[in-house]
Amino acid sequence: MRIDLNADVGESYGQFTIGEDDALFESITSANIACGLHAGDFNVMRKTVEKASRKNVSIGAHPGYPDIQGFGRRDMAMPPREVYNAVVYQIGALKQFCAIQGVPISHVKPHGALYNTAAVDVGIADAIAEAVYDTLPDAYLYGLCNSELMEAGKRIGLKTAGEAFADRRYTAEGTLCSRLLSNAVLRTYEEIEKQVKDIVLKKQVRSVTGELISLQADTICFHGDGEGVAHNASTIRRALEEAGVRFSALGGLT
Template identity: 75%
Template sequence: MRIDLNADVGESYGSFTIGEDAALFASITSANITSANIACGFHAGDFNVMRQTVEMAVNHNVSIGAHPGYPDIQGFGRRAMAMPPREIYNAVVYQIGALKQFCAIQDVAVTHVKPHGALYNTAAIDLGVAEAIAEAVYDSVPEAHLFGLCHSELLNAGKRIGLQTAGEAFADRRYGEDGRLCSRLLPTAVLHTYEEIEQQVMDIVLHGRVQTIAGTTIAIEADTLCFHGDGRDVAKYVKQMRQALETAGVRICSLGTAI
């Protein structure tokens, strides 16, 4: 068994610090994550943070992905916006392009693209939005993986256009019975304790299942597992979780790594 561990990073901007990026990357020989989803300036991040985060990822041999979102810094990209598909396409191309140039300076590739927040959730169910994102990725970085919610329209759109896709599951988010993420407005939508997170991760990775917020169990097949970079104690939890998975015989590696 193998799994990629990804985290949303590079979400600080100006004088505001968001997340535990340095701790997520920090280790004696390597990072605790294998893939970094770097904010591209629309929902969070800026040109200084983007460059610094790319350099951290390079120094720790972590795969670099673009994390484009709606142009909504005030709402952290978690508010849906009424943007037509062509405008979404342009916005995603623009954001990928910014990160791609910083990566080119460091002589590394953008290995994946993962939409952020409300854009990600909309693309899971809205075919037009999903196709706009898939087209933007295909036109910008056709060799990259497109990350999307397991069994989502985004993954379907990516496969149809010829992209490599990766089904993503979440370590710290509750699922509905339809396989979608529960709204953050629900009081129990986010898992906060390590014990809860470990149980969910082990169920997903070892057994291909996840317990819904209603208490039922649904099937899920994940290629990559997300830890939110702005979550409480995320760096400590990722380190513990990686150790637990490796003890269970799971190989932790990025999607581009040969078996």
């Protein structure tokens, strides 16, 4: 049994540090690097690419809505063609930093509100898939398991990877609970470990209202700005290893 462990990284901005990137690079196999619109900047992007390369961690672009103040977690009424342009713009920026370092971009994963919209909105999902296909046709498209984004990727001919979340609660429909809800995020290590084990070992997750949802996850996400995320990722990786799980990036770098 194999699984990819990914985390959202490179989300610091100027003098403000967000996340535990250095520690996370010791546990994850894939890194979703912010591309400057929801978080990150040109200095942070280059440094993060360099760090991921040194640690042999597979690199992915993490494009979001142009919303630094809201960290890309607020809905925006952007039409599909504008979403396409924004995603192409962000992938292009990271792609050039990777080219300078001589490392590939192996996947693309939308961020935050853009990710959640693409999970249910066919037009936005198609726009993102088209942007990835036009810029990185050999890359994996990461998206919520059983989502419209995964279907859009398959339609256009991309490799897709179903993603599940270590620390987010699910609705009965299999989408992520809104962060506006007080119980949308799992807070304790015990809760997070149980959810990850259920996803990886049992191919299921329990919704916030008690239903069991079947899913086939190729990759598990740890939010880079989550409290204690580096400790959680490291400890859960060890627990899964003890259960016989192996870890590798989908792009084959680790």
